[in-house]
Amino acid sequence: MTPIIETRDLWKIHPMDGTGVEALRGVNLAVEPGEFVALVGPSGSGKSTLLHLLGAMDTPTRGEVVFEGKNLAAFSDGERTQLRCRQIGFVFQTFNLLPTLTAFQNVELPLRLARVPTRERIPRARELLIQVGLGARTNHLPRQLSGGERQRVAIARALANHPKLLLADEPTGNLDSVTGKEIIALLQEVHRAGQTIMLVTHNADVAAQANRVLHVRDGVIGT
């Protein structure tokens, strides 16, 4: 089976004060369709850097990121944007909802960016909000929602365009433990529906919910 995403000898060196900080050092990994992978490691280990590279938000210093058999190095900025729009969903630690848009409009936004016709995107956005348990909160602004509700909206937004890969960067990092568990339960539910998920966390309990756990330390993946 072709992996959804894989990396080959992936390096990322951040320039700093005339030298370079090696955030990733020759990472090789492959994520198969339907997997739920957790990347765990201490702060500064390079797990978020890896997630950014996998999400086409950053470019490697050397090595390759291959999405469904296509090397992202060959992608233009517009093609990378389209990839993020249609194929990859993001869930951020601090939710990153647009504060001026309602929950519904936030979920609808990626559909609009993907130029999905109105007759399709309205029911899709509504269906997603119902799926994440916010059917009654569609017209609320982010500031009127709790942290857990905001993260649910963010998950719904990430799923809007049926992405092949869902990337989540510390999705429970800003939530209390009870709400965090609810969010992980929601991600598991989404995974059971067939969604490939890759999640970054430094919480062992959260990582334990994944099918596969990859430990990142000093820019390399261990076992």
Added chain:
Amino acid sequence: MFDLAIKNILARKTRSLLCIFAVMVSVYLNGSTATMNNWMYTTMTSELARYMGKIYVQQGGSSYPPFDSSIAEATAQEILAHDDLNSVQSTPLIFVRLARAMMPFMPAQAMVIGVMQGKEPALWGRVEAASGVNAFAPDERGDVAILGDKAGSYFNARVGDNIPINNTEVRVIGILQRSSMDSVNIAAAVPLASAQRIFAKEGTVSAVLVGVQDVNNVPTIADALKRDYPLLQVVTQDDMLKDAQAVLKMPMLYMSVMSLTAFIVAFAVIMSTMVMAVFERTREIGTLRAIGAEAHTILVMVFAEIVMLTVVGGIPGAILTLPMATMMNTILPSPGQLAQIVLLAIVAGALGGLYPAWRAARVNPLEALRYE
């Protein structure tokens, strides 16, 4: 993305209102300076229109109106005896300024013109009286005045009132309708003999207004007068036009600089406001980029915001210039001219928005995460 731009405007009310206010003031200033220039130009051209086919002869080196000119009345009579003159349109005149004008290109706020009885049409053409009469009686010997529209207001006088001119009580016998010539509006016209007496100018006049039978003969007659009276100054409509243009050059340049400054201010305000707005929204823009908004989508969003702010500020700013034009009694700016001013503000806004929009479009999606 237009709805997002509107939401951004509404979400930052104070910033948006300040920006709209700055654009409004800029457009108002532009509209006002254009109105002022319009007013100066129309005043000048209507003023000069009545000198078509006329020649002023005055003391050498004096300006117009010839307040500082003095020529012998006998010389004036000699000039008036010249062939090919239109006798009704020709008269010796006395000019005395009563109050200085507030604007540099205007002759005075109020002035007295002494004119020969029966020659009033040479001075104000066919302007009718708003009250009283518009011409002196041929046998009038008293100190009487016919006031221009503005002079009436200046003296706060009505027909039958006495007004003080150089310590002499002068009776108002007529007030003229508003004329297109401001020098008529601001004048208190009195019979020539009366003016000579009141201002102790017996035997002298300020200038001779020479009307010609045929407009085409103006250069020939002007040349003949220059030759016959080399010490006097012979001024034609063309000379006046040149003088007026020279006088108007500085105020009009000043107005244009004001106008340009207003645009620069609008440009700077919009640029600084939008740079700050983009800076504040780096995380939001980064999020948009991260979830699939293309660079040009962000560019359009920021530009849409700028255009909306300039239109919302520009339209009331343009409308505000209308009372100004009405107050100055000048030609109202046409809808096309107002649209042009608003369009210029939009151009200034768009230029001011180029850098912030470019900066917004270049926001890296990673910013959404870095700002955590």
